[in-house]
Amino acid sequence: MKNSTRLLATAGLCALGAGLGSGSAQAAGTLAGQTITNTVTVNFQVGGVTQTAQTGTNAVTVDRRVVLTITGAPATTTSAPGQIDAVTAFQVTNSSNDTLDMQLAAVNQAGGTTVHGATDVIDVANFAYFLDSNSNGVYDAGVDAQITYLDEIAPDTTRTVFVHGDLPANATNTQASGIVLTARASAAGTAGTQGALLTATTTANTAGVDTVFGDAAGATDAASDGAFSARGSYTVAAAVLSVNKYATIISDPINGTTNPKAIPGAVLEYCLAVANGTGAATATGLTLSDPLPSTVTYNSAFGIFVNATVTGTTCSGGTAGGTFAATPTPTVSGTLTNLAAGTSSALRFRVTIN
Structure with a gap:
């Protein structure tokens, strides 16, 4: 954050007025990198004679606050034994005050109870990610594009990501697999190229755009780590x-x-x-x-x-x-x-x- 001030010409006088200029405000807040300019004007007299007004200006550069969330599907994905590319959906939201790229990574849950209440006893393989390109909430083969990360996600924007996985051929009826999808904040700026993972600024405030992690704890990640994770699940529906x-x-x-x-x-x-x-x-x-x-x-x-x-x-x-x-x-x-x-x-x- 850059903070600059022009000192008043006459000392000891109080600030009498101020003007404020800022960028657009959204739910995510004022956008990172914008400058908040504040100018104070002092009118005064000497010996009853009006003098030239004096001004002081302050410019503050807005820093980046990173907040992202993921919501898994409300119900388990029912799949057949040996099914290839079984699909479950996640909603990924950028609530930051800056455009982000987001790294995506899905892993199998290590046992325990799945988010939908079953016991995790099988693993899926060959995770792949697809963007809901037409925003209809349904996976459309040949329409929804395969991705490896989310590209240039603007503030206050939600994208649906479909996670594909292959079920084991020897899975039996009602067996379940829990998975965890994690999104990590990366720098945006160049469409079609994933930016570097962001790191929080731990030093004193700088003149540039600092980064503050404001994310809550996810399913498997900690708070304020620039990431968020959520659970999903697959349940086998097999003929017996x-x-x-x-x-x-x-x-x-x-x-x-x-x-x-x-x-x-x-x-x-x-x-x-x-x-x-x-x-x-x-x-x-x-x-x-x-x-x-x-x-x-x-x-x-x-x-x-x-x-x-x-x-x-x-x-x-x-x-x-x-x-x-x-x-x-x-x-x-x-x-x-x-x-x-x-x-x-x-x-x-x-x-x-x-």
């Missing part, structure tokens, strides 16, 4: 599938349909049952494939039924569909409709024991 293959003896060559036995010539009905656990994510694209052993022969007259109803260890109904391939290995296959949590479906077909 169980698959069972049941066999029902329909008939045999000796007993017919009365208490039939699994003897050569007997007809078996296979039920390929798939169930999705309670609270799981909907399973989609369900494709079943069942290679047949050489001890049975596919019953083409009966066919294949998909989306059958499962009752205990048997299934019934369904819609004709699926396919049978005789070579290279006799195989029955078919597709089931989407399977919501707590529901089941099946594919059924028949074979004859050789």
Whole structure:
């Protein structure tokens, strides 16, 4: 801060008037680098004769006060196991009285409880950052630009930053990952080039623009460190599938349909049952494939039924569909409709024991 004064020509007189000029005032305050000019005018007489007024001027250069904050998404980001570029959003605000660049760095939380109340048990990988270029609050692939830092953020400005991460393929339903995003204040001034990290001025006031850190403590950083951190989280929503293959003896060559036995010539009905656990994510694209052993022969007259109803260890109904391939290995296959949590479906077909 520069402070200069012109002394009055006549000593012992009191200041009688003042004028103040300053730059624009915002919520962040008067902008850093602006000059506050204050001029005092003294009118006086000597022996009843009016004398030339005397003035004194003071010029103060406004210093930089750094205040930045981050707010994480209000809810966890639901992601699938192995999902690439899962997105969670943060609001980064520059409440400083100067334009800033902001260095961005995301890290995995080291265990404990996530900001949304789950237990942190998995880590995400390959963090990347994207700016909400069209300011609609939603990540738009191909529109929102990938960044490594926030560039030239004016005072009283908030930007949405989307943090991308890759979920582990072996993650299971309801597992959670906590992350921490930290923004650090850097000098602005050249668009497209990240400025140097700012440091607080710890010496006596200087003639230039000094820097004062006024930020509060964040999730993992201390107060007055020129940075701010906030937490976000990802929660895995996975299908919890169980698959069972049941066999029902329909008939045999000796007993017919009365208490039939699994003897050569007997007809078996296979039920390929798939169930999705309670609270799981909907399973989609369900494709079943069942290679047949050489001890049975596919019953083409009966066919294949998909989306059958499962009752205990048997299934019934369904819609004709699926396919049978005789070579290279006799195989029955078919597709089931989407399977919501707590529901089941099946594919059924028949074979004859050789």
